[in-house]
Amino acid sequence: MVKIGAHMSIAGGYYKAVDAAKALDMDVVQIFTKNNNQWAAKPISTEDEAHFSESLRRTGIQNPLAHASYLINLGSPKEELWLKSIDAMVIEWQRAEQLGLDGVVMHPGAYVDSSPEAGLERIAQGIDRVFDKVGAGKAWLLLENTAGQGSCLGWNMEQLGWLLARSGAAKRVGVCLDTCHAHAAGYDMAAAEGLERLEREAREEGVWGAIRALHVNDSKKGCGSRVDRHEHIGLGTIGLKGFERVLHHPDLSQCPMYLETEKGTNEEGEDWDGVNVRVLRSLI
Template identity: 35%
Template sequence: MFKIGAHMSTSKGFHKVPLDTLAIDGNTFQIFCHSPRTWKVKEPMEEDIIKFKENMKKNNISFEDVLVHSGYLINLATPNYENWEKSINLMIEEIKITSKLGIRYFNVHPGSHLGEGDEFGYDRIAKALDIILNEVKDLNVDILLENVAKKGGNIGWKIEQLGEIIKRSNFPERLGITFDTCHGFDSNYNIKDKNDVKRLLDEIEKYIGLNKFKMIHLNDSKFPLGAGKDRHEFIGEGEIGIRGFETFLSFNEIAKLPMHLETPGDDLEHAEDIKVVKSILGI
């Protein structure tokens, strides 16, 4: 079954998310587990968690298809020790909430080395992940590293970089990846071209293993190939376009994975994007 949804608001409670997902014709979703712009974590109410799990089961949404996205302040590569420690502690708390919700996967951008260089960043991120995963070792939550746009000191714009982080961690079995189509396009992965999609899959297999390729962020790009701008656009209305997504989604290794829209707008716009994706696939 094709799995698609969008990043959903939790402002009315976690329990509303499965129902709101069905209303936009989705069958999976992504959420934040607290306000993403603060270091302070607000714990969900136990009643909300119970209703969330009930609504997931009633509406046949798999806990393994949905995704919790980390807060925006987390930077596991930062040379600033105070912020590095705060990032680690915040991520531990977010993963604990993810576990309470029964969700299997937690998504994070690897971070920016802020000018210290890739080697510094690889070690910094791997060490942070080891501290985090050791702290949550008894929880059934795996961490997915998301590819990012090629700009500034960002680490993870190449698949090889994500593989290097995983290789340096003491918990490789707890790590996987999410591929963001806009970020990839920003970083010269031309998913409009079949040969480049094959190159992408070959790189994932070589540096990480396709078995660790778990999720997709499905976003068009406002800017051309290699721009490094990270500006998402509605599906089919950006530089990737309908033809590009037809090519990308023609690969079974990709079409079988859960896909989460992070396109502009809210539920109404996401419902339209889901219609477009389904029309591309003939669903």
């Protein structure tokens, strides 16, 4: 069974995200475990843990996942920000463990004013330090492919494969594949040939078998634009046929899928998350 859900708000309590996902007939859920635009993190109480766990049990929502703060940059050439990012990522991973999540998704990082090679090396070293501090556990660190905007790394399979070769399953490091980012990075998700190229390169670079989750987002911008702008399913440049191929792929369809599209309601007053889930299910 294809499992579909979305990133949901934790306003009012972590369990609220789970209950909201259930109300929209989702199978899985992704959350922030803290304010994603702040470094500080309020401790997770035992009561928070209990309510979250109970909500998952009661609703049957599976594969809870977290997304790390956008402030984190393990590729930074600036020592202060790099060390701060390492400490913040340790906290993100530990919070995922505390809530019993499957993992935490992280954008690999940006090299800013250094070089792609130097940035990748910083990310690899940063992951090593983070893992050493987190230690053994259940939750995985999932590197998300990027659109390649600016100096963001991890936009092609070669870069992701290089990072995985330095860490990989031994350190519970895998991949979360974002359809919008892949499309914007130059893998034409609207065409069968584009998905085939993505799979071929991912297999060659050792990435394919490391994919543990998908972000299913259409793209406002065209293939190769290198611009990260999510669109509702079927309304962007990937289109319904592109998502139909993903949903019917024998490997990708086994991964939990999470929407990260704009919140709100459509002209008919329907919740966009519910609409997107329904559209995806109609393609299965």
